[in-house]
Amino acid sequence: MREERFDFENELPFEFDPAPWIPFRDKEVLQRCRNMTREQLTAHDNPDMEIHITGDADALFTADFFTRIKESDEQEKRLVVILPNPQAVQYSNIVYLCNRFGVSCRNLHTFAMDEWADQDGNVAPLTYKLGLGHSFMNNFFKKLNPELRPDISQMNCFTNENVDNFSDLIEEAGDGGADVCYSATGWPGHIAFIDPDTKEFASDSIEEFLTLGSRIVTQHPLTTAQNSLSGKFGGSGDIANIPYKAATIGPRDVKNSRQIIERQCLANLGGTNSWQRMISRLSLHGPVTMQVPSSIIQLFKTTVFMSEDLARPIVTNETGRY
Numbered sequence: 033m034r035e036e037r038f039d040f041e042n043e044l045p046f047e048f049d050p051a052p053w054i055p056f057r058d059k060e061v062l063q064r065c066r067n068m069t070r071e072q073l074t075a076h077d078n079p080d081m082e083i084h085i086t087g088d089a090d091a092l093f094t095a096d097f098f099t100r101i102k103e104s105d106e107q108e109k110r111l112v113v114i115l116p117n118p119q120a121v122q123y124s125n126i127v128y129l130c131n132r133f134g135v136s137c138r139n140l141h142t143f144a145m146d147e148w149a150d151q152d153g154n155v156a157p158l159t160y161k162l163g164l165g166h167s168f169m170n171n172f173f174k175k176l177n178p179e180l181r182p183d184i185s186q187m188n189c190f191t192n193e194n195v196d197n198f199s200d201l202i203e204e205a206g207d208g209g210a211d212v213c214y215s216a217t218g219w220p221g222h223i224a225f226i227d228p229d230t231k232e233f234a235s236d237s238i239e240e241f242l243t244l245g246s247r248i249v250t251q252h253p254l255t256t257a258q259n260s261l262s263g264k265f266g267g268s269g270d271i272a273n274i275p276y277k278a279a280t281i282g283p284r285d286v287k288n289s290r291q292i293i294e295r296q297c298l299a300n301l302g303g304t305n306s307w308q309r310m311i312s313r314l315s316l317h318g319p320v321t322m323q324v325p326s327s328i329i330q331l332f333k334t335t336v337f338m339s340e341d342l343a344r345p346i347v348t349n350e351t352g353r354y
Contacts, residue, residue: 246282
């Protein structure tokens with residue numbers, strides 16, 4: 033009988049290409065990003081790009097947004113903001129501070145970053161309880177003391193009627209663009225629902241890409257997978273429960289914002305696991321490319337709050353679980 037022999041000591045080469053459906057596939061860049069040190073994570077060639085590693089990125093978002101509202105009240109100046117959802121805890125905390133200290137939001141104009149849409153491109157109404165606009169209105173607007181609320185017309189969420197000119201509305205309210213865009217990077221590298229490899233945002237160059245405004249977009253499968261892990265949808269990988277399309281701002285709205293505040297802090301299993309850890313590095317330190325749409329923030333005045341969990345080195349953990 034033939035005796036099988038296995039070599040466990042000498043490491044043999046095993047090379048493979050990333051799957052063809054993965055948007056960004058440059059193996060050299062990917063390996064460089066995997067190997068980045070903590071010091072390299074906070075350095076950037078753009079002097080207007082600040083990257084801070086922090087214990088609580090969400091707390092800094094809360095503090096920044098509340099401070100801006102307070103300044104708009106005290107200085108009697110308009111504040112135009114592009115906001116992410118769902119952020120139930122953060123918005124509830126901001127409302128508590130406004131109500132506690134009597135800070136008026138009368139000068140605040142908000143624009144939702146995105147919203148779900150069905151397979152035919154119909155935008156989810158505010159009555160859809162899993163909707164992004166529904167979350168904002170219930171956790172921010174409705175919880176504000178009535179005397180501190182802005183006019184409801186200043187709370188802008190996507191609808192079938194405004195999706196095609198949503199970017200125009202932002203520019204009209206903000207004298208050319210938002211004062212601040214609060215953003216976060218998704219699993220395939222999206223910002224809002226500006227996904228890679230979507231026909232709706234297809235462009236011949238970054239320059240053209242940056243001119244594109246709001247629209248209905250087909251989500252990348254990784255975006256669907258990411259959102260199936262959200263508590264909003266049960267945190268159970270129920271991909272069939274995620275709407276197929278979405279309404280979203282465009283790269284033009286990110287470019288026109290006077291400042292971008294980017295949070296990268298999504299993790300689970302006590303921070304050991306994070307689908308965001310790798311795409312965070314690629315979006316901040318890879319090339320500016322349409323294959324990683326969130327990478328466009330490298331071009332502008334941006335402050336990044338990265339959590340300690342995301343700043344952890346990417347290492348092999350054979351005993352770790354999913």
